[in-house]
Structure formats: C-alpha cells, structure tokens
C-alpha cells in the first residue's frame with residue numbers, strides 16, 4: 001500500500017469515526033412487528049384478498065418492513081392508534097402487511113410500495129384492479145396526529161358519498177335546537193352537540209367512538225352557528241346534551257380533549273340509566289413479539305457465521321430486489337454490480353458462486369425485467385443449482401436479536417458488506433474493494449427496504465466521498481468508519497437491542513490493541529481485527545473461537561501517523 005497517499009486520502013473519511021402462528025384460512029396471530037393482541041388485522045398473502053376486497057368497512061393498511069428501523073419506531077404509534085380505534089371496526093379497520101416476508105412480496109409489488117412504512121386508505125367495497133393501490137395517508141409522529149389525519153380522510157370520504165353507514169362526520173350550522181333534531185332519525189333520545197371549529201376533529205372522533213351507542217347521536221355544530229349564541233357558548237370546543245324534548249344541558253368536561261368529552265358524556269348517560277353497548281374487548285390473550293426460545297448469551301461475540309451471510313443474501317435476492325414492478329437502467333445496473341461483487345468476493349461454499357454467476361449472466365441478457373420475472377428466475381436457478389445454501393433452515397446467529405424486533409437483516413447487510421470489502425482486500429492483485437463500496441452504494445440506494453437508512457447512507461457516502469476510495473484497504477476502513485458513524489447516531493435509539501448496545505466497534509474488551517492512548521484508534525490493529533472477524537478463513541460454520549490474526553499491511557511508521565488522524 002502507498003503510505004503517503006494513504007495518509008492524504010484518509011481525511012476523506014472525515015467522520016470520527018417469523019415465526020407465524022397459523023390460526024385458520026391463512027390468518028395468523030403474529031407476524032413481524034405485530035400480533036393479534038395489537039388490535040390490527042395481520043394481513044398475509046393468504047388472507048389479503050379475503051380481508052381487503054369487497055368489505056363493508058374501509059381499511060387503513062400499513063405496508064412495512066420488519067427490519068426497517070423507522071418501521072420499528074413507528075410500530076408503537078400505530079399500535080396506540082389501533083387500540084384507540086378498535087370500536088370503529090364496523091367502519092374502518094387497521095391492517096398490517098410485512099413486506100419483508102417473502103410470500104407477501106407480490107402484494108407489496110402490486111401495491112407499488114416503495115417506502116416503508118406506507119399507509120394506504122382503502123375505501124369500503126374496494127375492488128381488486130389495476131391501479132387500485134389505495135390512497136396514501138400521511139405518516140405522523142404521534143398517535144393523535146395519525147388519528148386526526150385518518151379522521152380528515154374519512155370526512156372527505158363522506159363528502160364524496162362514501163362511508164354512508166358511518167355516523168355523520170360533517171359539521172353544520174344550526175339556528176335552533178329543533179333544527180338539530182329535525183335532521184335526526186326519530187329513534188334518537190339524546191343528541192350530543194359538539195360546538196367546534198371546522199378543523200377540529202373532536203366531534204368526528206366522538207361520533208366514531210360512539211358509533212355503536214343506540215338511540216344516541218353526536219352532532220357537529222359550527223362554532224359560528226347562531227346556536228352558539230343561543231347557548232351562550234364563549235369557549236370552543238363545547239358540548240351540549242340535548243334530549244328529544246329539546247332540553248339542552250351544557251356539559252363541563254375537565255379539558256378540551258376528546259377523552260374528557262367522552263368521559264363527561266358517559267357520566268351523563270350513566271346518570272340517565274343508559275344501557276351501554278356490550279363491546280368485544282378482543283382477544284385478551286397476551287401474545288408478544290418476544291422470542292420464545294431462550295436467547296443465547298454466548299452469542300454476544302463478533303464472530304461471523306455462514307448462516308448470517310447466506311440468510312442475508314437470500315433475503316436480498318428473494319424479497320428486496322424483487323419488489324419492483326419493473327427493473328431497468330440504473331437499478332438493473334446496481335443489481336448487476338451487486339451480483340458481480342458477490343461473485344468475486346463472497347466467501348462461497350457449495351454452489352452459491354455458480355448460482356450467482358448464472359443469475360448474473362441471465363439478467364445481463366435483457367434491458368428490462370419485471371420484479372416477478374426476477375423472482376421466478378431466482379427461484380428456478382436456486383432449484384437448478386441446489387443445494388445453493390449450506391442449510392435449508394437458514395437462521396441469524398450473529399445477527400439474532402434478543403427479541404424478534406431487534407437486529408436481523410440490517411445487521412446481516414452490514415456483516416455481508418464488511419465481509420465483501422475484507423475478502424476483496426485479500427486479493428492483492430485487484431482493486432475490488434472500491435467496487436464493493438460502489439455496489440453497496442447502488443444496492444442501498446435502489447433496493448434497501450429501509451428507506452430512511454438508505455437516505456442517511458447516501459448522504460454520509462457523499463460527505464465521506466465514497467467514490468474517491470481507490471484502494472482495497474481504504475475500502476475496508478471506509479466502511480468501518482461509516483458503520484461507526486451510524487452506530488454513534490443510533491446509540492440509545494429505540495431500535496437499539498439492549499443486549500447489543502451500539503458501540504464504537506470494536507469494543508475495548510474485544511480488541512484492546514485497537515486503541516491507543518487517549519482513545520485514538522490504532523488503525524493497523526483495527527484493520528487486522530476486521531480481517532480476523534470478516535476474513536473468509538474465519539467465517540464460522542459452528543461456534544468456535546477467533547483464530548490468530550493475519551499480518552498487518554501497515555508499518556510502524558504508518559501506525560503512528562494514521563492514528564494521529566483519528567484522535
């Protein structure tokens with residue numbers, strides 16, 4: 001390696017561095033990030049059509065990807081909303097579909113889901129057909145905002161003549177109490193008038209919450225109506241209980257919130273001996289997303305396993321590259337680049353290499369491929385070259401999380417690309433390392449299902465000048481630094497597995513020699529450590545201890561100078 005050039009190049013690295021439980025007819029109790037106890041319909045390729053098309057109720061479907069950090073942090077918000085809207089189930093239901101499950105992939109492709117998570121509103125009696133991919137609903141950062149986005153959408157649906165069996169979400173101006181009752185069916189005993197601003201969603205939410213209350217109606221009244229003057233209302237929103245004999249009672253909820261309004265209405269009805277609807281509270285069974293099998297503490301090491309690499313490779317080929325309707329131009333080239341570096345630098349065992357070469361050669365014969373064609377090709381070639389993988393039952397070992405919501409594919413992808421850069425660097429007569437970085441950039445940009453991660457990665461790649469890396473060992477270190485930058489950003493994030501905290505890799509305990517005085521990195525030692533962990537000779541079939549290190553390509557002089565740059 002050219003030391004002087006290395007030193008001057010280094011500032012470019014500026015930064016501091018399903019299990020599914022089958023119930024019946026394709027329904028499952030749990031998949032990916034959600035279980036039935038979360039009050040969502042778990043959609044799969046086997047129940048999707050039955051649960052989606054021709055239903056009396058509308059649906060809000062979340063297409064997500066269980067390994068995307070953004071989806072993981074969004075899940076608690078979606079679950080919180082789902083719990084709040086369970087009683088709306090005759091009007092609208094919440095569904096979730098995990099696009100990282102291979103069998104669900106065709107649906108995600110049909111629905112043209114390109115970013116995760118994606119929310120789509122599907123109106124009642126939805127019909128399967130070309131272009132019927134639901135309407136996008138904005139992802140909000142709180143359950144309340146999510147709910148108000150949904151209510152706004154439902155209000156506009158009613159304006160366009162849909163949701164006719166739902167209570168009216170419309171706001172009107174009234175000049176008298178009798179005008180209100182004239183607009184209601186004869187069997188209504190009490191109307192709860194919510195006087196509010198046209199943009200408020202409290203009245204609509206109460207109407208939806210109380211949709212199954214018999215002989216009761218919630219009526220939205222514009223704050224600018226004459227009725228506000230008649231009732232002498234000065235503060236909005238306000239709520240008035242109005243009996244069919246037109247006796248108004250102004251209510252005093254503690255706070256101007258839906259919750260407070262509902263509490264006040266329920267207390268009022270209770271005092272009138274009202275018989276509340278009997279509600280199905282849903283399954284009380286506690287089903288968690290936690291792993292049921294014991295988490296092996298001994299796996300907390302840096303060792304890389306074939307199983308992790310192969311499972312990642314398989315997932316990328318089966319579910320990520322196939323989710324496009326059509327692949328041409330830059331994305332197709334990115335796929336070819338990815339396959340190319342896999343062919344040259346993946347520590348192949350068995351028939352993987354032949355399989356990848358066949359896939360590469362076939363894909364190269366055309367300028368455009370559809371996602372389904374690629375999916376078919378991948379499967380056919382896998383059968384033709386069987387066995388491609390070391391086992392039929394590939395599992396994450398290094399990348400197994402302490403719970404199913406942690407780690408997995410994203411960990412596998414880092415592991416795969418570190419392995420590729422390190423193994424490319426072991427071939428002294430080539431410069432495949434920088435090609436791996438380019439392929440990784442193309443893969444992440446075009447295929448990585450974690451949209452947010454892809455955006456962050458591209459920004460970092462531009463900042464740290466990924467395409468300026470020209471040497472194999474620089475490529476290894478570039479990726480190590482980039483990964484540490486991501487670790488630093490995500491330390492303490494909700495996506496962090498508590499058993500695997502985001503540290504600056506490698507840890508002091510695993511590689512004491514990787515750090516110099518005052519915490520500066522000892523780059524040659526780091527380089528050597530990366531070789532030990534990711535080098536083809538050290539990839540594990542079964543658990544064993546790390547073997548001894550390969551010789552460092554850095555001289556003592558380099559060590560001192562390089563480490564200065566990392567202080």
Ligand SMILES: Cc1cc2nc3c(=O)[nH]c(=O)nc-3n(C[C@H](O)[C@H](O)[C@H](O)COP(=O)(O)OP(=O)(O)OC[C@H]3O[C@@H](n4cnc5c(N)ncnc54)[C@H](O)[C@@H]3O)c2cc1C
Pocket residue numbers: 069070301302399406407408410411412413414415418444452453454456457479480481482483484486487490493495496497500501505
């Ligand atoms: C390209 C990319 C971008 C991402 N961007 C985001 C994002 O913006 N937001 C988000 O929430 N998630 C993002 N992720 C996911 C995130 O980085 C982790 O993969 C995820 O949180 C799981 O973390 P983990 O504990 O399994 O360890 P990971 O960070 O996935 O690391 C896997 C393993 O690699 C080893 N390792 C760690 N650091 C290094 C290093 N510097 N060099 C070599 N080996 C190392 C460790 O053994 C570790 O266990 C991204 C993933 C990728 C592949």
